[in-house]
Amino acid sequence: MSRRLVAVTATNRRKFFFVLVSAIIFASLGAATSLVAGRPIQIRTATAALIGTGLGLFEEFYVQSSRGNWLRNMHPLRALPIYVLAMVVLYIISLHLAHLLLWRLDDLPNVYRRLPSGVAFLIVFSLIGLFMLRVAHFVGFETLFHLTVGTYHRPVPEQKLLLFVDINGSTSLGEKLGALKMRALVRKFLSDLSRPIIDHGGDIYLHKGDGLIATWGLSEATRENVILSAVDAMFAAVARESGEYRRVFEVVPTFRVGMHGGEVIVSEQGDAKRSIGIYGDTINIAARMEEAARSHGVACVLSKSLADTLTDRGRLFDLGEEAVKGLSAPIPICSYQPRGQTEPVAPRKSPRPEARGP
Numbered sequence: 001m002s003r004r005l006v007a008v009t010a011t012n013r014r015k016f017f018f019v020l021v022s023a024i025i026f027a028s029l030g031a032a033t034s035l036v037a038g039r040p041i042q043i044r045t046a047t048a049a050l051i052g053t054g055l056g057l058f059e060e061f062y063v064q065s066s067r068g069n070w071l072r073n074m075h076p077l078r079a080l081p082i083y084v085l086a087m088v089v090l091y092i093i094s095l096h097l098a099h100l101l102l103w104r105l106d107d108l109p110n111v112y113r114r115l116p117s118g119v120a121f122l123i124v125f126s127l128i129g130l131f132m133l134r135v136a137h138f139v140g141f142e143t144l145f146h147l148t149v150g151t152y153h154r155p156v157p158e159q160k161l162l163l164f165v166d167i168n169g170s171t172s173l174g175e176k177l178g179a180l181k182m183r184a185l186v187r188k189f190l191s192d193l194s195r196p197i198i199d200h201g202g203d204i205y206l207h208k209g210d211g212l213i214a215t216w217g218l219s220e221a222t223r224e225n226v227i228l229s230a231v232d233a234m235f236a237a238v239a240r241e242s243g244e245y246r247r248v249f250e251v252v253p254t255f256r257v258g259m260h261g262g263e264v265i266v267s268e269q270g271d272a273k274r275s276i277g278i279y280g281d282t283i284n285i286a287a288r289m290e291e292a293a294r295s296h297g298v299a300c301v302l303s304k305s306l307a308d309t310l311t312d313r314g315r316l317f318d319l320g321e322e323a324v325k326g327l328s329a330p331i332p333i334c335s336y337q338p339r340g341q342t343e344p345v346a347p348r349k350s351p352r353p354e355a356r357g358p
Contacts, residue, residue: 014198015064019056021136026052026129033125043098043107050094051087051122052129058086059133087126088119142203143276152268152276159218161227161261161306162283163202164290165193165234166211168254177249185249186210192241196233200226205278211255213286215278218261225312228336231257231300235338258290259302261309285331288324292333299341304332315339 030048034041062068071079095118099105111118136144146152167173167189174182190212194204197214201221206213221227238245238253245252262282269277285303293301296319307316315337321330 015060017141018060018133018137019053021141022056022059022129022133023049023052025132026055026126029125029129033121042102043104046098046102047091047094048125050097051090051126054090054094055087055126055130055133058090059137083130084123084126087122087130091119091122091126146276147268147274150268152266155265155267155279157263158266159262160264160266160278160282161216161218161221161259162205162264162278162286163197163214163216163227163230164211164258164286165214165255166209166290166294168256168294170210173251173253176251181249185245185251185253188241188245188248189238189253189255192237193234196230196237200230200233202230211290213283221261222306222309225310227259228310228312228315231259231336232339235299235341239340256290256293256298257300258286258288258293259300259306260286260289261303261306281327284326285324288322288331289333292319292322293335296335298335299338300336301333302336304334307334307336 027045027049030044030046031041033039034044063071071082074082095111096108099108099111139147167186170182173185177185186209189210190207193212197204202214202216204212205215216227216230221230234257238255242252260282262280262285264278264280264282266276266278268274289301289303293299298319301319301322304318307313310316317335317337319333319335322333323330
């Protein structure tokens with residue numbers, strides 16, 4: 001129960017952080033325009049902060065939810081009038097709230113006289129704020145922060161766990177569904193997996209075709225078997241949505257997971273377009289674990305070195321060794337049977353013994 005509460009808090013913490021950033025961006029724009037226009041800074045800053053808060057709540061708790069799928073699937077230019085309408089409504093509400101909170105109700109008659117020009121100014125002002133929010137949202141707040149302050153301007157060694165996910169039989173599935181429907185399925189699939197990853201402290205490093213790469217700090221991922229709980233939650237998320245998959249796509253996607261942890265080098269990459277990259281044998285081994293899951297016909301494969309750091313060994317099974325391109329020695333590997341998965345783990349050997357104290 002406590003782990004479930006922590007998971008909900010992790011997701012909501014990110015959502016409310018976005019709302020806070022939205023309020024700060026709009027408040028900063030409001031203060032700057034007040035100084036330029038010679039208007040009372042308190043009223044405009046408070047109004048702008050309230051607009052940013054409302055827009056952040058609308059974006060995170062409606063647009064980014066299942067109820068907002070229709071708006072997310074709409075072309076951005078076609079969705080623009082809806083955002084403009086939402087911002088005009090927020091402006092009128094925020095304007096009155098700001099005057100009420102600052103006890104400046106006597107100014108409202110002047111505000112009403114300037115309302116047409118105020119709305120026109122608001123539209124331009126809000127579109128700038130919305131653009132800034134979208135850039136931060138698409139790049140990722142953490143990535144944008146690290147790129148801005150230069151955290152990884154020079155290569156930094158870190159201990160990371162990397163998790164690879166891919167849909168099983170995606171080529172034949174794409175042939176059956178067609179390109180457009182396959183795109184919709186992959187989009188839903190990646191969305192369904194993102195929440196349990198974030199809930200359990202992970203970050204989405206990269207979306208790749210019909211799968212993704214997620215990262216954790218190695219010690220955080222192995223503490224109290226968090227990474228195994230994350231894998232369980234990923235399979236459970238897709239299982240919960242099986243009815244919706246069948247209704248829309250007439251098929252429920254299955255997928256495989258590969259994991260490995262160790263030292264990586266994290267560094268900025270690119271020139272005209274910059275991002276943060278992860279380098280080293282660890283990411284190559286993690287990719288090979290996902291390939292091993294496919295070749296062994298199991299849901300999840302992890303390196304034995306990673307399995308040895310975990311205390312919940314009841315559903316871990318030795319699979320032998322796996323050759324990794326570029327490494328001279330093969331890597332001992334294990335399979336993990338996610339909770340609720342009933343397919344046999346093959347080749348199945350005796351379960352790993354429970355950890356014993358000295």
